[in-house]
Amino acid sequence: MSNVSRRTALKALGTGGAMGAAALSGCATVSATTAAHATPFTVAATTIPIVGSTEVFPVRRIYCIGRNYAAHAREMGSDPTREPPFFFQKPTDAIQFVPPGQTIDHPYPPLTKNYHYEIELVAALKSGGRNISIDDALKHVYGYALGLDMTRRDLQRAMGDEKKPWEIGKSFDKSAPVGPIHRVNDIGHFSKGQIQLLVNGAVKQSADLNQMIWSVAEQISKLSAAFELMAGDIIYSGTPENVGPVVRGDVMLGKLTGLPDISVKVV
Numbered sequence: 001m002s003n004v005s006r007r008t009a010l011k012a013l014g015t016g017g018a019m020g021a022a023a024l025s026g027c028a029t030v031s032a033t034t035a036a037h038a039t040p041f042t043v044a045a046t047t048i049p050i051v052g053s054t055e056v057f058p059v060r061r062i063y064c065i066g067r068n069y070a071a072h073a074r075e076m077g078s079d080p081t082r083e084p085p086f087f088f089q090k091p092t093d094a095i096q097f098v099p100p101g102q103t104i105d106h107p108y109p110p111l112t113k114n115y116h117y118e119i120e121l122v123a124a125l126k127s128g129g130r131n132i133s134i135d136d137a138l139k140h141v142y143g144y145a146l147g148l149d150m151t152r153r154d155l156q157r158a159m160g161d162e163k164k165p166w167e168i169g170k171s172f173d174k175s176a177p178v179g180p181i182h183r184v185n186d187i188g189h190f191s192k193g194q195i196q197l198l199v200n201g202a203v204k205q206s207a208d209l210n211q212m213i214w215s216v217a218e219q220i221s222k223l224s225a226a227f228e229l230m231a232g233d234i235i236y237s238g239t240p241e242n243v244g245p246v247v248r249g250d251v252m253l254g255k256l257t258g259l260p261d262i263s264v265k266v267v
């Protein structure tokens, strides 16, 4: 951009000064004023429908906790008694919405020969902060959903073996199928209840949320020590044991006491 057109643009912004200059120089300004700027193309917002509402939940970040059930930690080769919680992220647009009462097609992803399900409770935040206490943590939860943390296990393991990031194993397109969000006001909080994953009608994973090593409140507290949490963040709270593979044609059915099932066919 020429100096002349830059000046013209600044004038047009009517803001001048540091804010306008920062916006024009390409700094990521998280501000309502940026919404007024024209963009050269459109990027779709990621949202999740909210049960009982015409509003949708805008997703900011997807956090996932690893090895949060002791038996799953053991099957992954770690010691659940000594390990502090750890987290990874999926890209926001990894969300694939799964409407209740339907079986949606989910594409088998490229590069893997060992594609795994992980059924998980998902907490959705309406507010956030840093260093949130365990006692205050649940005040930030807007609602809950049931989701799948789909995993290219072979790629995850290979990268882990080489001490490289899990990204390619965890954070790929459509790796986060999720049902609608149920508001806390309607459904309360989840600290216990049966969670299950069936494949083609056979139970593969079955556990109780009360077996989570770190509760949702503890997860929020721990996460907020590392990241500033914000409204729109969602947290996959970890999978029980007996993760396993699916192939094309398999139908995964996720169940959590108190929520409608989610049904996903691998195609």
Ligand code: MN
Binding pocket: 064, 065, 066, 118, 120, 149, 236, 238, 239
């Ligand atoms: Mn997981």
